[in-house]
Amino acid sequence: MEIYQIVAVGIVATVLAILVKNQKPELGIYISLVTGFIIFIFIVAKLQSVIEILNQMANKISIDDIYLSVILKIVGIAYIAEFGAQICKDAGEGVIASKIEFAGKVLIMVMAVPILVSLMDLIINMVP
Amino acid sequence: MEIIREWIMTILSIIIFVTFVEFLLPNNNHRRYINVIIGLMIMLVILRPLTGLVKGGESLAEDILQTSNQMEVMTMQNRVQTLEVNNQETITYLYKENLKSQMKNRLEKQLGYKVLDIEVEIEENNMDEFGMIKGINIVLLDEEKAQEVESNKKIKDVNVMVNVNVSLSEKNNNNVKADSILLDSGGEIIKNDFSSFYQVTEDNINISVLKNK
Numbered sequence: 001m002e003i004y005q006i007v008a009v010g011i012v013a014t015v016l017a018i019l020v021k022n023q024k025p026e027l028g029i030y031i032s033l034v035t036g037f038i039i040f041i042f043i044v045a046k047l048q049s050v051i052e053i054l055n056q057m058a059n060k061i062s063i064d065d066i067y068l069s070v071i072l073k074i075v076g077i078a079y080i081a082e083f084g085a086q087i088c089k090d091a092g093e094g095v096i097a098s099k100i101e102f103a104g105k106v107l108i109m110v111m112a113v114p115i116l117v118s119l120m121d122l123i124i125n126m127v128p
Numbered sequence: 129m130e131i132i133r134e135w136i137m138t139i140l141s142i143i144i145f146v147t148f149v150e151f152l153l154p155n156n157n158h159r160r161y162i163n164v165i166i167g168l169m170i171m172l173v174i175l176r177p178l179t180g181l182v183k184g185g186e187s188l189a190e191d192i193l194q195t196s197n198q199m200e201v202m203t204m205q206n207r208v209q210t211l212e213v214n215n216q217e218t219i220t221y222l223y224k225e226n227l228k229s230q231m232k233n234r235l236e237k238q239l240g241y242k243v244l245d246i247e248v249e250i251e252e253n254n255m256d257e258f259g260m261i262k263g264i265n266i267v268l269l270d271e272e273k274a275q276e277v278e279s280n281k282k283i284k285d286v287n288v289m290v291n292v293n294v295s296l297s298e299k300n301n302n303n304v305k306a307d308s309i310l311l312d313s314g315g316e317i318i319k320n321d322f323s324s325f326y327q328v329t330e331d332n333i334n335i336s337v338l339k340n341k
Binding site: 047054057058061063064065066067068070071072074075078079081082083101104105108109110111112113114115116117118119121122123126 | 134142146152166187189196
C-alpha cells in the first residue's frame with residue numbers, strides 16, 4: 001500500500017522540520033519542498049495510469065478528444081499553480097504565491113477562450 | 129437515431145468525467161473558474177447538434193484548435209516583437225558604449241586629456257545610414273589645460289555660455305554649460321582628429337572643459 005509510504009515520508013519530514021526549525025529555520029523550507037516533490041512523484045505515476053485509462057474509454061465511446069484534454073489541462077494548471085503557491089506561502093512569500101495564483105488564473109482563462117469563442121459562434125449562428 | 133445516441137453519450141460521459149475529475153481539484157479559488165469553464169463546455173456540448181441541423185458545421189475540435197492556434201500565433205508575434213525591440217536597443221547601447229570607450233582611449237592615450245564624459249548621438253531612424261555619428265559632445269577634465277585657458281583669457285568672472293552644436297539636445301548641453309568653457313586651441317586638434325577619424329563634420333563636435341573650482 002502506497003499510502004503507508006507517503007504518510008511515513010510526510011511524518012518523518014514533519015518531525016525533521018520541527019527538530020531543525022529551532023536551530024536553522026531556513027532548512028525547514030527545504031525539507032518541506034523536497035517532501036512535496038517526493039510525494040508528488042509518488043502520485044504522478046498513478047495519476048498517469050488513471051488518465052490513460054480514461055482516455056482509452058473516451059476513444060471507445062468515440063466522444064471528441066478535445067473535451068477531456070481541455071478539462072485535464074485546466075485541472076493540471078490549477079493543481080500545479082496551487083502546488084507552487086503553497087510552497088511559496090510556506091516559505092513566507094505570500095506575494096510571490098499570489099502572483100503564481102494569478103498566472104494560473106490567466107492560463108486557465110487562455111484555455112477557456114477557445115471554448116467561449118465557439119460557444120459565442122454557436123449562439124450567434126443559432127439566433128437568426 | 130445514431131446522432132441522438134452519440135449526443136446523449138457525449139453529454140453523459142462528460143458529466144461523469146467532470147464529476148470524477150473534481151476530486152483532483154485543489155481546494156482554492158481556482159475551483160470557481162474551473163466550474164465556470166466546465167459549465168460553458170457542457171452548454172456547448174448540449175447546443176452543438178442543434179446547429180448541426182441548421183447548418184452542417186465542422187467539428188468542435190477543429191473550431192477550438194483553430195482559435196487556440198490563433199492565440200498561440202498572436203502570443204508568439206508579441207514575443208518576437210518585444211525581442212526585436214530589445215535587441216535593437218541593446219545593439220544601439222553597446223555600439224554607443226564602444227564608441228565612447230574608443231573615443232576616451234583616443235583622447236587619453238594619444239592626445240593626453242582627461243575625459244569626464246562623452247556623449248555620442250547616432251543615426252537611429254534611417255536604416256540605410258544606421259550608426260552614422262551625428263554629433264559628439266566631449267567634456268574634458270584637464271586641470272592644467274583648464275587653468276592655462278583660464279589664466280590666458282581671464283574668464284574667471286565670466287559665465288561663458290557655449291553651445292555650438294545644434295543637433296545635440298539642449299538638455300544634454302545644459303548639464304555642463306554653466307561650469308564649462310569651450311576649448312579653442314586644443315579643441316581644434318581634437319576636432320580635426322575626430323572629424324577625419326569618425327567622418328563627422330567639425331561643426332557637430334562640441335568640446336568643453338569643466339572649469340576648475
